[in-house]
Amino acid sequence: MNDLAGFLRTRRSRIDPSAVGVPTDSRRRVDGLRREEVAHLSGVSVDYYVRLEQGRATQPSEQVLDALARVLGLDETERGHLYRLARRRRRRAKSPSGRLRPELLRVLDLVTDALALILDHRLDVAAANRLARLLYGREMSGLNTARHIFLEETERGLYADWEKCTLDVVGHLRLAAGKYPDDPRLASLIGELAMGSERFRRLWARADVSARTHGRKAYRHPLVGLLELHQENFALPDESGMELLVLSAASGSSTEDGLRLLSAFNSDGNPTEKGSRVTNTS
Incomplete structure (x- = not known):
């Protein structure tokens, strides 16, 4: 069509x-x-x-x-x-290369009290800090958040606002498809989601577009419970098509305590030596 x-x-x-x-x-x-x-x-x-x-x-x-x-x-x-x-026939945007500068990765690791990750226009995770990896319980390299939301998670999974997340994802991918119509990897992802998710097919048919730059994002973590975070999106200035997402907790909130507790675990879900010391003294 x-x-x-x-x-x-x-x-x-x-x-x-x-x-x-x-x-x-x-x-x-x-x-x-x-x-x-x-x-x-x-x-x-x-x-x-x-x-x-x-x-x-x-x-x-x-x-x-x-x-x-x-x-x-x-x-x-x-x-x-x-x-x-x-104007698509007049000027077709070239798909971004998606290369990350080492200096940018150093900045990402400096964010220690909030979740930080870099996504491209396909919603592939290019890099993530330690807290983001702990939230997802996995290495983030190779993770596509659209695929994760529609094909791997459910309403009772990691995303507390799953239905809202699905709306945001489809709106973003619609915008990306309009900007990069010749991107075969993006087209393949959209086809995979349409084949695997009836909700994706229904939302895609609506042709809604959205560009979310900030707002509430809620997760339900199996170890620390509900995390109500504020997300800010920062477009990287090098025409890479990538965005830096930072998700932070309000000072003094239960989510701030939850992130502090989450940071005390290792990637296997066990307390680190530092986390064990904190638990033992409380």
Whole structure:
């Protein structure tokens, strides 16, 4: 399916006609706006808009895209996605190399009281600090968090807000697919998730996009219990397509105590010598 066509169809299906001044009656059988209604409200011909949704019209002007974004009520992230899809034939972004500088890895290891990890646009973990490895209970190299959430974990697993996490993951991958349409590894991952997860297929069909830069993230660890963390995303400045994620606990919170306890374990889930001393003196 043409991505631009699919995106336009899903966006118009969510618009309440009465909210944009379109009269409705009981005979209406479609969700959202009809094609001709979007065309009329956007100031373009019905024929041209139909060709857009059929993937037969290419390179719409900036004025047309602005009008469509306004009528469809797109937020900033969705607007940027619409522009990338419309201009895809003119300029196709090259997939990032994903190489990490040694200096960056040193910085990662300096983060000791919070979880820190580096992810690429496919949500592959490129590097992680000790606390992040302890949270996941494994070495992070080779871990893809999208695959982990949809194919390896369940609602009762590590992710306390599993359903919200799935929404975030699909929204992120939709954005990545719009930016890097020629990335075969990304396409393969999306195909694997679609084959293995019915929830992924349903969410992907909605064509929602999202770019989360900060917010709450909750985990349920088998040894230390619920960890309610605040996540901040920092895009790396070298066009690598990677982000540094730092997840921290509020000062004086039970989660701060939980992270302190977690840091006292080794990778096998046993107290370190330091952790044993702390336990014995309490």
